[in-house]
Amino acid sequence: MIDAAPDGRWWRFALRDTLMGLILGVATSCTLLWLEHGPFGELEDYGIDAGLRAKVAIDRLKHVSGAMPVDEKGRREASAPSGTYIFLDVDPEFDESAPDLSSSQAVCNAMADASRVALSGPAPELDCQAGRPINRILLAELVKGLRLRGARLIVLDVALGRESGVVPSDEADVLDGVLAKPLALKEAPVIFAAPVSHLTLPPGGRPQVQLEHMPVSSGAGIAIPEPGQPVRRYGHSLKVEGSNERWLTLPYLGAQKLKDEPGARRVSCAPQDDGFAPRILYTLPPMSSHEDSRDTRGRDEWAYYRSVYNRCLASRFWDRDRSACGVVEDQAHNAYAGRVVVVGASNPLRRDVHGTPLGEMAGAEVVINAMRSFDQYPCLHDDTTGELVVKKVMIVALCACVWFLFHAWRYRTAPLAPAKRTWIAKSRRGLQVAFGFWLTLIAVLALTLYASLRTTGPIPSLDIFLGVLAISVEQYVEVAQWGHHVVKSWLERLLGLSTEATRY
Numbered sequence: 110m111i112d113a114a115p116d117g118r119w120w121r122f123a124l125r126d127t128l129m130g131l132i133l134g135v136a137t138s139c140t141l142l143w144l145e146h147g148p149f150g151e152l153e154d155y156g157i158d159a160g161l162r163a164k165v166a167i168d169r170l171k172h173v174s175g176a177m178p179v180d181e182k183g184r185r186e187a188s189a190p191s192g193t194y195i196f197l198d199v200d201p202e203f204d205e206s207a208p209d210l211s212s213s214q215a216v217c218n219a220m221a222d223a224s225r226v227a228l229s230g231p232a233p234e235l236d237c238q239a240g241r242p243i244n245r246i247l248l249a250e251l252v253k254g255l256r257l258r259g260a261r262l263i264v265l266d267v268a269l270g271r272e273s274g275v276v277p278s279d280e281a282d283v284l285d286g287v288l289a290k291p292l293a294l295k296e297a298p299v300i301f302a303a304p305v306s307h308l309t310l311p312p313g314g315r316p317q318v319q320l321e322h323m324p325v326s327s328g329a330g331i332a333i334p335e336p337g338q339p340v341r342r343y344g345h346s347l348k349v350e351g352s353n354e355r356w357l358t359l360p361y362l363g364a365q366k367l368k369d370e371p372g373a374r375r376v377s378c379a380p381q382d383d384g385f386a387p388r389i390l391y392t393l394p395p396m397s398s399h400e401d402s403r404d405t406r407g408r409d410e411w412a413y414y415r416s417v418y419n420r421c422l423a424s425r426f427w428d429r430d431r432s433a434c435g436v437v438e439d440q441a442h443n444a445y446a447g448r449v450v451v452v453g454a455s456n457p458l459r460r461d462v463h464g465t466p467l468g469e470m471a472g473a474e475v476v477i478n479a480m481r482s483f484d485q486y487p488c489l490h491d492d493t494t495g496e497l498v499v500k501k502v503m504i505v506a507l508c509a510c511v512w513f514l515f516h517a518w519r520y521r522t523a524p525l526a527p528a529k530r531t532w533i534a535k536s537r538r539g540l541q542v543a544f545g546f547w548l549t550l551i552a553v554l555a556l557t558l559y560a561s562l563r564t565t566g567p568i569p570s571l572d573i574f575l576g577v578l579a580i581s582v583e584q585y586v587e588v589a590q591w592g593h594h595v596v597k598s599w600l601e602r603l604l605g606l607s608t609e610a611t612r613y
Contacts, residue, residue, distance in 0.1 A: 123516035127509050128217040130580035134505040136574030142497055145572070154341060156572030158466035164562055164569055165467060168392075169413065193223060193416070193448050194477045196396065197251065199243055199423040200454035213237045213244075216423045220250055223427035240458065242276050243267055245284040247423075251452060252287050254426060256297050259446035264363050264480075265301035266332060266453035266461075266473040270444060288328065300362050302332035330359035332472065339464040343479040344386035347609075360479035363449070367484055387489045390482040395470045396420045400434045400444070418477065419444065423452075429601050448536050451477055489568070501573050504560045508577045509551045543592070550581055 145153035164416070181285060200213045217237035235244050248265060255263050288299055329582040331347045357365065399406035399420040411420070421434035421444060428435040434444050453473025461472035470478075482489065519542055524534075557577045561569045600606075 110177055120517060120522035122520045123513055126516045127513040130512055131506065131509040131583075134509065134576045134580040135581065137507055137579035138573060140500065141572055141575055142494070150462055152572065153559055153570065156570040157341075157388065157568060159571040160569030161466040161499075161587040163558065163571060165392065165394060167558075167562065171511055192298075193420045194393075194443060194481070195320070195448050195450045196418070196420045196455075196471070196473050196477060197255075197426070197452045198399070198420060198455050198471075199247070199251070199398075199452060199471075200456040200459060201422055202456050209413060212424070213239055213454075213465050216426075217244060217247055219424045219427050220247060228236055236280075239262065241242060243278060243454065245280045248551055249287045250283040250451065251426065252284075252299055255450050257447055258443055259295075260297040260448045260450045261447050262363060263297050263364055264359065264449065264451040264473075264476060265300045266451055267298065268475050271379065290404060291335065298328060298331055298366055300328040300359065300366065303329035303356065313467050329356070330362035331356050332359045332476070333427060340389065341466065341472075342386040342388050343475075343482075345483075358479075360476045361483050363476070363480045364483035364487070367449070367480075368487075369504065385490075387482075387491070389475075390479060390486055391465060391467050391478045391480045393418045393474070393478055394467045395465075395474055401425050401432050418545055449477075449480070451480075504557060504573050505580070507560060507577050509554050509580060511549060514544055516546065539592075546581075553577060553581070583594065 136525070139153065145156075146574045199216055202210065214237045217235040221235065233250070235246055237244050238248065248267065252263055252265075288301070292298060333343070333347070343360055344358055346357050348355050393414060394410065396411060396418065398404065398411035399422055402408070402411070421432075425432035425434045450474045454473055455471035455477070457472070462469055463472065463475055465475065465478075477600065525540070554574070557574060558571070561571060561573055
């Protein structure tokens with residue numbers, strides 16, 4: 110390993126190596142950017158997915174003592190968070206309270222028991238068989254109960270199609286009557302998924318939807334994408350096929366309802382294309398536990414996010430005595446007062462589970478993350494190619510400064526007569542350089558992660574790591590060569606091989 114700098118020009122040699130690394134890093138970053146916007150567009154998605162996962166993990170690690178997500182913790186004293194959400198699960202995959210029944214049937218039984226007590230007589234039996242659409246009378250009772258509990262906004266992540274022959278008209282009319290009823294003072298508005306017949310993509314055009322029928326209420330929004338599709342973006346609106354009308358998507362409609370409230374923060378954004386679909390800033394991971402779960406798996410994560418995002422089973426909705434999700438009288442401990450409640454189902458049989466950067470989520474969890482993203486970052490947009498190049502070059506240049514310190518130390522402390530050193534001295538020097546290299550590399554990676562999360566906007570991308578690592582390629586090869594030479598020399602002496610013999 111030759112690292113001596115004659116005539117005291119160590120800083121020039123350090124600058125030479127740093128500039129070489131900088132050129133290589135910038136070239137790698139620009140090449141990767143070209144690939145992402147060219148033949149390998151999925152590379153950008155992978156980099157952003159990794160960035161979102163890293164952002165959630167780091168925020169959780171930094172604020173583990175605060176037991177509250179960083180965004181909400183930073184704004185807690187100034188004002189109440191605009192998005193405290195509850196996922197009211199009407200059909201979980203498994204309900205501990207009724208292991209012998211289907212989850213949807215357990216919810217209907219709980220409602221029937223509550224009605225029987227309230228009416229002091231027999232309650233109407235509901236058809237809640239597994240596999241059929243969620244009972245509309247059940248949804249109507251949940252809406253009325255949530256309004257009594259003081260919910261701020263109710264979102265039904267359920268497509269309210271008529272499903273002729275499956276959902277009786279009298280059953281659907283009960284829910285339609287509740288949705289069409291004028292709101293009383295301070296009563297929570299309800300938005301729901303419009304009954305989409307199918308989604309089409311005209312050649313070279315924007316996605317369009319065809320509605321099964323026109324909803325009876327103005328609170329309908331389009332829930333996309335189709336079941337099972339990965340979700341990275343969510344548009345603001347979609348065009349209805351056969352007309353010039355555009356309908357807002359369900360989470361964007363929810364975010365607009367929150368902004369329409371008195372005292373809500375107003376933000377003016379630059380105009381965007383109607384068909385633009387911004388990326389979702391996922392900040393809340395999928396929730397495997399819930400308020401009344403006795404299973405310890407996922408309990409720590411549930412406890413951490415509980416003040417911002419909670420999950421309740423609808424089967425406990427009428428359980429006033431044993432569940433925090435069923436409290437009515439005590440408004441101080443009411444789980445729903447002032448909250449945005451999204452009613453949906455997590456059972457995979459409902460075909461409403463989607464892949465996301467943070468893992469598989471129920472459709473209601475995707476809606477919650479999208480609403481939160483639209484609410485907190487209303488002007489989110491994609492960076493232009495020029496903006497991306499500037500940001501990546503800045504991060505690479507920042508990391509190159511750290512590498513300059515390493516190269517400067519290496520050349521400044523190198524002995525001027527390396528040929529006269531003993532084998533032990535050479536090994537010691539090699540270990541020092543190798544240790545310095547790995548220490549610098551760790552510092553550079555940490556700096557890259559910090560800069561990516563801070564300077565690339567709310568949605569980070571970790572593809573910049575490839576450009577930063579390219580700076581260290583030359584130094585890594587040199588350190589690896591030195592290690593290979595040391596081990597090879599040691600084996601030669603151990604096996605009694607001469608220098609001449611190794612030539613063959």
